[in-house]
Amino acid sequence: MFEKILIANRGEIALRVIRAAREMGIKTVAVHSTADADAMHVRMADESVCIGPPASSESYLSIPSIIAACEVTGAQAIHPGYGFLSENANFVQIVEDHGLTFIGPSAEHIRIMGDKITAKDTMKALGVPCVPGSEGGIATLKQAQALCADIGFPIIVKATAGGGGRGMKVAQNAAELEKAFLTARSEAKAAFGNDEVYIEKYLTTPRHIEIQVFGDGKGRAVHLGERDCSLQRRHQKVLEEAPGPCITAEERARIGKICADACANIQYRGAGTIEFLYEKGDFFFIEMNTRLQVEHPVTEAIFGVDLVQEQIRVAEGLPMSFTQDDLIINGHAIEVRINAEKLPDFAPRPGRITQFHAPGGLGVRMDSALYDGYKIPPYYDSLIAKLIVHGKDRHSALQRLARALGELIVDGVDTTVPLFHALLQEEDIQSGNYNIHWLEHWLETHLRD
Ligand code: ADP
Numbered sequence: 001m002f003e004k005i006l007i008a009n010r011g012e013i014a015l016r017v018i019r020a021a022r023e024m025g026i027k028t029v030a031v032h033s034t035a036d037a038d039a040m041h042v043r044m045a046d047e048s049v050c051i052g053p054p055a056s057s058e059s060y061l062s063i064p065s066i067i068a069a070c071e072v073t074g075a076q077a078i079h080p081g082y083g084f085l086s087e088n089a090n091f092v093q094i095v096e097d098h099g100l101t102f103i104g105p106s107a108e109h110i111r112i113m114g115d116k117i118t119a120k121d122t123m124k125a126l127g128v129p130c131v132p133g134s135e136g137g138i139a140t141l142k143q144a145q146a147l148c149a150d151i152g153f154p155i156i157v158k159a160t161a162g163g164g165g166r167g168m169k170v171a172q173n174a175a176e177l178e179k180a181f182l183t184a185r186s187e188a189k190a191a192f193g194n195d196e197v198y199i200e201k202y203l204t205t206p207r208h209i210e211i212q213v214f215g216d217g218k219g220r221a222v223h224l225g226e227r228d229c230s231l232q233r234r235h236q237k238v239l240e241e242a243p244g245p246c247i248t249a250e251e252r253a254r255i256g257k258i259c260a261d262a263c264a265n266i267q268y269r270g271a272g273t274i275e276f277l278y279e280k281g282d283f284f285f286i287e288m289n290t291r292l293q294v295e296h297p298v299t300e301a302i303f304g305v306d307l308v309q310e311q312i313r314v315a316e317g318l319p320m321s322f323t324q325d326d327l328i329i330n331g332h333a334i335e336v337r338i339n340a341e342k343l344p345d346f347a348p349r350p351g352r353i354t355q356f357h358a359p360g361g362l363g364v365r366m367d368s369a370l371y372d373g374y375k376i377p378p379y380y381d382s383l384i385a386k387l388i389v390h391g392k393d394r395h396s397a398l399q400r401l402a403r404a405l406g407e408l409i410v411d412g413v414d415t416t417v418p419l420f421h422a423l424l425q426e427e428d429i430q431s432g433n434y435n436i437h438w439l440e441h442w443l444e445t446h447l448r449d
Contacts, residue, residue, distance in 0.1 A: 002026050002076050002316060005103065007041070008066050009081030012367045012386060013292075014041035017079045020308035029073045031066060033059035035377040040369040047073055054379045060084045063091055067098055077101035077315060079308070083381070086291040087114060103315040105269050105290045106217070113288040117160045117198055123274075123285050126262035131277065131284040133200035144181050147199055148174065154202040157181050159188035159195075165235030166191045170202050203284065205435045206277035208232065209244050211259040212299045214307070216314050217269025222324045223256035224299050228432075231423075231439045233346065238416075238439060239423070240295035241334045242302050245394060245432025247278075255283050260324065270311050271296070277436075294337070294386070297365060301333035301390040331390055332397040336405075338368075338385040340376050342414035344447035349414040350378040359407035363390040363400050366408075376413060384415070398430060422446065 004027040007017045018028045018041065030045035035054035042048045049069040052059035059065065061084055070078065078095055080086035080103070092107040104110075113119045117136055124130050132151050137160060138144050148155050148171070157180050159167030167188035171180035181197070189195035207230040215221035228244035229237040243252065259274045271292050276283040296307050305327075310320060340349045352375045358366040368385035376384060389404055391397035402424050405417060423429050428438065 002101070002312065004029060004046075004073065004075045005077045005079055005312070006031065006066070006070050006073065006075035007045070007079050007081065008060065008085055009079075009083070010036055010039060010041055010060060010380065011369045011383070013081035013083075013294075015044055015369050016367055017081060017308055018044050020306055020312065021079075023306075024309055024312060026312070029069065029075045031060070031069050033379070035379055038374070040371060040374070049073060054377065056084065056380065063094055067094065067100075070098070070100055075100075077103050077312075079103040079311070080291065082291050082294055087289070089114065101315050103270070103311050105272065109266065109268055110290045113290050115160060116158065116162060116287060117196075119288055120198075120285065122266075123262065123288070126265055128258055128262050128274070128285045129276075129283050131200040131203070131286065134198045136198065137196045138181075138199050141178055141181055144177060144199060145174070148177055151199075151201050154204065155180075156200050156202040157184035157197050158200060159184060159192060159197055161188065161192035161194040161196070163192075167197070168235075203277050203279050205437070206230075206279040206284075207244070207246065207435050208237075208275065209247065209278040209283065210273045210275040210293075211256055212293075212296070212307075213259050213263045213268070213272045213274060214310060214314075214320060215263045215268035215270065215272070216320050217267055219264055219267050220320065221260045221263035221268060222320065222322065222327060223260040224303050224305070224327055225252055225256060225329060227293075227295055227298055229295060230434055230436050232436055233439055233443065237295065237337065239334065239336050239420070240298055241332065241394075241397075242298040243329055243332065244278075251281070251283075270314055271307050294383070295335050297367060297386065297388040298333040298335050301365070301388060302329050302331055303327050304330060331392045332394040333388060333390045334397050334401050335386055335388045336401065336420045337383055337416070338387060338408075338410070338420075339382040339416045340384045340413045341382050341416055343416065343419060344443070346416070348378070348382045350376040350382070351413045352376075353410065354412035355409055356411070357407070357409035358385075359387065359404035361404070361407075363397075364388075364404045365390070370410065384410070384413075394432065398424065419447075 006029040028045040030048040051065035085091040089107040089111040095102045169180035169184040171177045212224040231239040273289045365388040389400040
């Protein structure tokens, strides 16, 4: 059993990992930049180490500083959280070369899934359904034209090295193809230093459905159903729920088994998410995230499991604490992401919290690193809290969400809370009738001053 682990992250996710470790009797080490000296994760961990100045590139992304912090404190393993170094195969390699344990998948699996063409090829070979499109990269406009004549418009050009919604361009017809192809390539080059792109059929009204998977690294793997993350702004998730309002038990069992079998086949270790677009009863793989997701708590709520403790268990070489048959869905859960941003344009609003009160009561979970008087630094992500509610069904989860949002007090900065109050009034949200474009359309018509 690990005696001490280091958390290479900050904010709510660092707290999340500290809580899981403490319940397991494992000591924790927080790392922080000079801007985060007063942060909650530093206060809550057993020990802390300052690893550099505010810029992430010199602190939370500094591999030598993090390894040194492990050596100084005697931490045996590193939990990366999400973002920062969590999907950096090179980091995993260095961690292992230093005789430390990375709480997550192998460097090889992170590398495969980090390259979208390799990821798609791998999944296809494992029997996972993919969006129709090019086999590998598309090097010339001529090749692109020939492929599109074959699969038909609309299409989307995507960067092989893509992430964060960048380097993607849609073409509605042949006339738009040249521009989409060339701009996607130059954006990809600028953002990722790699201009390779590929082409997929563009789905016009899909939902974003992702399957939570978990493997022990030795060939056993399970799925924990789906999350519907279709409410997105600029490809960023805003609200997530589980189970998906439109997914049947048969569909879940079928796609879940395909995903679990794929993970078992490659001996995947730890938590992972296989993301799909879902349209008219069909699932189309888009990418796999080889880490814990921001929205993992909705899955924890409906299955009654602790995914972080499970990650720690399998990193130690222990078996998973559940089998597929143990995983039975109980009720419905919804998460909203509360950001320090000002509507209607979602401009970041860091600053001092003058008053904070977290909602509570049955079925309410608040994952946040806020406290009264905390000063949100301007250097990092604007996510300040995740409010997760769990109810016996979707309707009661929605009612509970409205009740909990009403109790929440965050004074001193602007937040996205008013957006959720407004969304809860919408008939489409109440009935679960939305796709990946719904929120953008709604924002255009409702949030103009
Ligand atoms: P990234 O890694 O940059 O987030 P993804 O491949 O996960 O890129 O796609 C992000 C989002 O872009 C999806 O959730 C979806 O909204 C949209 N998207 C991606 N591929 C397609 C497609 N083939 N058809 C329609 N929308 C797509």
